[in-house]
Amino acid sequence: MKQKYFLFGIILALGLSFVGLYSFKKLSSESNQNKTDSTSTDPRQSASPQAQLTTTLNTSTEKGPLPATAPSSFKESFEQIAQSIGTTVADPEKADQAITNLATKIDKAQLKELYVQITSPKSSGDEKLLATELLIRSSLAESVNYLKQIANQSATEHASNSPSTQQEFQAIQMLAVEGLAQKPQFKAEAKTALNELSQSTDDPLLLDRIHRTRLTLDGKVDAPEVQDQKALEQVLRNHHTR
Amino acid sequence: MMKSSVFSFKTFFYSIAISLAMVLTHLPTAHALPVFDNEFECTTKEKADQYVKDFKVNVRSFGGIELCDHQIDTKKLFNDFSLVEEGRFNTAASNLLIGNFVPTNKYYAWLKEQTLGMNRANDYPWATAYNSNGYFTMQDGWAQLSSLGRVGVVLHEARHTEGYRHIPCNFGPYSGADLPACDSEFNYGGSHAVEMEYYARVAVFGENFHPLYKKMARLMAMGRSNFVFNKKIISPHEALFLIRKDRPEGLLIDGSNLYLREVAGTGILKRTSFGPTLYTPQIAFSLDPYEWIGDTRPTEDSYSYFKLLTLKNGLPASQFPLDLEEYDSGNKRFLAAIDQKNQFGLYNFKDGGWGKFKSVSTRPPIGFKTQYQDQHGLFLVLSDYKLLKFQPNNSTFEETKFVWDSAQISFMKSPEGEVLQLLSDGVVRTIDGRVWEPTQNTLWNQAVNIPLYDAFTVH
Numbered sequence: 003m004k005q006k007y008f009l010f011g012i013i014l015a016l017g018l019s020f021v022g023l024y025s026f027k028k029l030s031s032e033s034n035q036n037k038t039d040s041t042s043t044d045p046r047q048s049a050s051p052q053a054q055l056t057t058t059l060n061t062s063t064e065k066g067p068l069p070a071t072a073p074s075s076f077k078e079s080f081e082q083i084a085q086s087i088g089t090t091v092a093d094p095e096k097a098d099q100a101i102t103n104l105a106t107k108i109d110k111a112q113l114k115e116l117y118v119q120i121t122s123p124k125s126s127g128d129e130k131l132l133a134t135e136l137l138i139r140s141s142l143a144e145s146v147n148y149l150k151q152i153a154n155q156s157a158t159e160h161a162s163n164s165p166s167t168q169q170e171f172q173a174i175q176m177l178a179v180e181g182l183a184q185k186p187q188f189k190a191e192a193k194t195a196l197n198e199l200s201q202s203t204d205d206p207l208l209l210d211r212i213h214r215t216r217l218t219l220d221g222k223v224d225a226p227e228v229q230d231q232k233a234l235e236q237v238l239r240n241h242h243t244r
Numbered sequence: 245m246m247k248s249s250v251f252s253f254k255t256f257f258y259s260i261a262i263s264l265a266m267v268l269t270h271l272p273t274a275h276a277l278p279v280f281d282n283e284f285e286c287t288t289k290e291k292a293d294q295y296v297k298d299f300k301v302n303v304r305s306f307g308g309i310e311l312c313d314h315q316i317d318t319k320k321l322f323n324d325f326s327l328v329e330e331g332r333f334n335t336a337a338s339n340l341l342i343g344n345f346v347p348t349n350k351y352y353a354w355l356k357e358q359t360l361g362m363n364r365a366n367d368y369p370w371a372t373a374y375n376s377n378g379y380f381t382m383q384d385g386w387a388q389l390s391s392l393g394r395v396g397v398v399l400h401e402a403r404h405t406e407g408y409r410h411i412p413c414n415f416g417p418y419s420g421a422d423l424p425a426c427d428s429e430f431n432y433g434g435s436h437a438v439e440m441e442y443y444a445r446v447a448v449f450g451e452n453f454h455p456l457y458k459k460m461a462r463l464m465a466m467g468r469s470n471f472v473f474n475k476k477i478i479s480p481h482e483a484l485f486l487i488r489k490d491r492p493e494g495l496l497i498d499g500s501n502l503y504l505r506e507v508a509g510t511g512i513l514k515r516t517s518f519g520p521t522l523y524t525p526q527i528a529f530s531l532d533p534y535e536w537i538g539d540t541r542p543t544e545d546s547y548s549y550f551k552l553l554t555l556k557n558g559l560p561a562s563q564f565p566l567d568l569e570e571y572d573s574g575n576k577r578f579l580a581a582i583d584q585k586n587q588f589g590l591y592n593f594k595d596g597g598w599g600k601f602k603s604v605s606t607r608p609p610i611g612f613k614t615q616y617q618d619q620h621g622l623f624l625v626l627s628d629y630k631l632l633k634f635q636p637n638n639s640t641f642e643e644t645k646f647v648w649d650s651a652q653i654s655f656m657k658s659p660e661g662e663v664l665q666l667l668s669d670g671v672v673r674t675i676d677g678r679v680w681e682p683t684q685n686t687l688w689n690q691a692v693n694i695p696l697y698d699a700f701t702v703h
Binding site (some may be wrong): 039086087090091092097114126128135164166167169170177205206210214224230233234241 | 285314319320324326331332344369370371372383384385386388389390391392393397430431437440441444445447448451452453454455456457458459460462463464465466467468469471478480504517518534535546547551552567572575576577578593594596603644648695697698699700702
């Protein structure tokens, strides 16, 4: 009798375990299938930026060995922060610190990848914005030249035919120009970059930003951000009629 | 017997416990726990249902229901609604505002009221979105924008439901295109104003927005203010710079403030985008409008386009310009020159060099002016003092009725916008001949309006 109980217990234990394992595996595979279905219905979706970043990491147009693959944590952190831009945040200061923390980890190869991402029409606006901000906060000297190159692009060449995407790219360029004044350790290089930019662009809006940033570097005026805030607050105070 | 029974019971009990433990630890859940933080940003089913219902979203056209994947347009749209619904502003500060186009705390309710339906298509690829009697169709351009841009477009379209329409632009990148792309002014309160009001609020009063979302809002507000309103709302502020006749000293008139400034070097006083500069055919000297440095040595202008005089891609010595002038038209800058052969040429910024110089009149030009009485533009002064006006659309000149008085040095504007003139007698007068009071006790050699970049002027 006792043996029967013992055997019965063993069989029950094994049977229940198999049932549990089978159910887990079945439902897991169904969940993955649902995600695949939802992403495959719309042919209009642009290439995944993750795929693009991966592609960029794995190719090189330069001679010599391929650049080392970036640590996966950088990509993950980048995507995580990029996606959080489109959400409300409980702690904006913490969100800001996350960007600074990521910027400290950037190496030279990643700087170039960020530049490629900014100038790629396939990147989303939030990805371009984050990539530019990371270039600004990077402590590497090469970031100055990349910011200058961004500001020197033609918005109509690097954005789609949609005027809105061109205007957004112009905002990215304004940000890149401002960023040159946020690298005190590269003040001379930033001044040179701003002078060269002022000679090569015929866009008055960008030139205005260049001039304000140049004067900020010279310590003669407030930073453009400070001036903007004052102006926008004045707009909101002044204009109130329907 | 007893011991065996107990042993069997214990064995049975422990087997059940172990099997239950194994089962419980392998219980399948409806959704695996997120691995990355971003997966916590999934929209809940309840919220998605609410948004679909409130805005009558054609979910299929956006790519089907998608709660998590930010690549899918449906999820993007849900994020945008969430930003509108949950975005908060500093009400204590914003309550100081007298009025507004959309109440700060009513964006979601207002948007819901203006939206009869939302659809995704690409039937007008040159547009970002359009509103047809309250039914919005979001184009590919919308999907490529930043989160802020997408929200701005939705709010922009919503304002059209209330009957606000665009008109052709008379300024900026769309001027002359005859497209209804602008509003008359910010106070009209049209779609551009609602969009810019949102951006400004996020930038100035936003509380729980991501710092980069706020940064983008500031830049988009500043950038768009330049070209979507026919009457400018924000601009660099203008000042007046004069040089004394009796000594190398300048005067900056900025609003009601007067500042002495150094003048080192000689040449024709010119307005540049960097401030005042003294121009000669070989070299230009910049003057600092921002402070008195205490240095009388001339400073070569290495900031403005007048630097091109000394650059390798400048003109050869035999062709040093007789005159050089900067001129802005809309979103484009022109740099014009008259060479020693009295031919006119334009600088090609994209190519980094001068275009071909050519004659524009049988009467040789003697110089440029950028203001004639209250008219702004790029004027070519011919040898008989008649003026030709530059046409930026096709880079040509057309005849005008204007004749430059040889006793005239320049026309300017006072900080209040009154037209002034400086004659060769050294006196600054209004256009009707009255002596202008702020400068009446001094004789002046030259005068020009310049932009200052220490603040903006809000109109």
